[in-house]
Amino acid sequence: MVDKIAYPVQLIQPDGRRVFRPDYTSLVRDIGPDQLRGLYEDLVVARRMDVEAVALQRQGELGLWAPMLGQEAAQVGSARALRPDDYAFISYREHAVAYCRGVDPGVMTRMWRGCAHCAWDPSSVNVTNPAIVVGSQGLHATGYAMGAHLDGAEIATIAYFGDGATSQGDLAEALGFSMSFNAPVVFFCQNNQFAISEPVRLQSPVPIAQRAAGYGMPALRVDGNDVLAVLAVTRQATQRAREGSGPTFIEAITYRMGPHTTSDDPTRYRAAAETEIWKARDPIDRMRRLLDREGLLDDTFLAGVQATADDVAARLRSGTIGAPDPEPLDLFEHVYSTDHPLIDEEREQYAAYLAGFAGIEEALS
Structure with a gap:
């Protein structure tokens, strides 16, 4: 059996070729041409939305923004694995998760503009508003999952966090409680290689997923720039949660190609050569190459994707600028x-x- 820690799960190579993994390919057997195109559209829309928000911050319309450039596949793949009644607990960078869960782009920036306590009604889309306190959402997700389990609800919850959050005590408590009470929660770590300016190698000498072993929790690593692989492993983990088999830890290995936030300058702590290496693993380019290899790209489709992305960006911009100032x-x-x-x-x-x-x-x- 392939070591799921040493060898991250991958179903699409950077050049667009498929990887045959029977144990995970079977989990995405239903993803046909239309679904593949839909995943590509999600990736493109997410990036376009993110670029628009960064521009709004630079223009003085937002106080702050946490870009997700490069992390689109980890977010889209995991979010599309969720069912409507599952619940997502996000940190401050999961804009694509919010979009995939149905959050209106027109209200997505209200908290970042400073004109509201929150941006959307969590109960309407089963995803929380951004959590600024690092690691706190792990506890929130665990508590919600425990309550849902006691109520007999066959749902999964998922907690999103970065590699830096794994050093927080809140997350350690969440991992411990979830195992003690067999809570139906998935811990989804987006390892984007940097906790602000600190590289992950200084924070953890071993793969972050190995930390789950100390709690007796099953864990795996996945290529976080491979949207299909992320979809597969998240489907597996959420199904385990729903059927009562307990929590799972997923480490999605990706890269933050932009700054930590719009107040950060990543050139001060990382080399341009490193960023160039990860650009070759770009999640959108990878999916586009897969579609091209399988004859699923044409000008009409690409034009439609671009039109959708531009429309979402326009809604985000108008919603930001037109957001009412509170009393x-x-x-x-x-x-x-x-x-x-x-x-x-x-x-x-x-x-x-x-x-x-x-x-x-x-x-x-």
């Missing part, structure tokens, strides 16, 4: 599910503070 006192709404005396006191104090500017505004007008 100052809205800051205190939706903090707790019920009234809270501390919040009430702070609201009153802030209202009094704002009232102090009334006379000044009238005088200036």
Whole structure:
């Protein structure tokens, strides 16, 4: 049997050729020409959406953005493996996951613009809003999974995080609890090689997936730039969760080709030659080569993909610029599910503070 830790699962080579892996190829046997084209469209749309958001930040329309350039396959493949009633707990970079789960691009940037506590209603699409606290979503996913298991729901939850989050205590607690309670959760690590400026080799001398062994948890590594392989392994892991076999750890090996966030300069800590190596493994180019090899590319299809991508980007831009500015006192709404005396006191104090500017505004007008 192939060692799933030492040899990451791969179904598409960088040049577009297929890899025959009976144990995983069987999991994506239903992915025919239309589905392959759909996955390619998702990848292209995700990147176009990301490029638009970066441009909006540079133009002063967003306070911050965490680019996902290069990580599209890890996100699209895993998100498309989920069923509608599964629940995804994301960090701050899973924009493609949100898109694939049905989040409206027009509201996707509201939190990053600073005009709302959150961007969308999680219960409407079964995906959380971005979690800025690194590693916290692992605990959230585990708790939700435990509750769903107790309620008898045959669903899977999935927690997305990066290689840097694996050094957080929150995630260690989540791994331990999930095994103790056989929680139906998938831990999906996007190893993009850098925790901001720290290369993964300084953080872990062994493959990150090996950490799961300390909890007795099954784990595997997958080529995170291979959308079909990611789809296959995530389908397998989510099925294990739904049938009551417990959690699984997936390490998707990918690369962040852009900055950590729009406030970062990656040229200060990594060599251009390294980035060039990973560009040759670009997930979109890989899928395009597969489609070309299998006679699934034509000008009409490519034009349609580009039109869809441009439309999504336009919706994201118009939704960002047109997002309404909240009233100052809205800051205190939706903090707790019920009234809270501390919040009430702070609201009153802030209202009094704002009232102090009334006379000044009238005088200036």
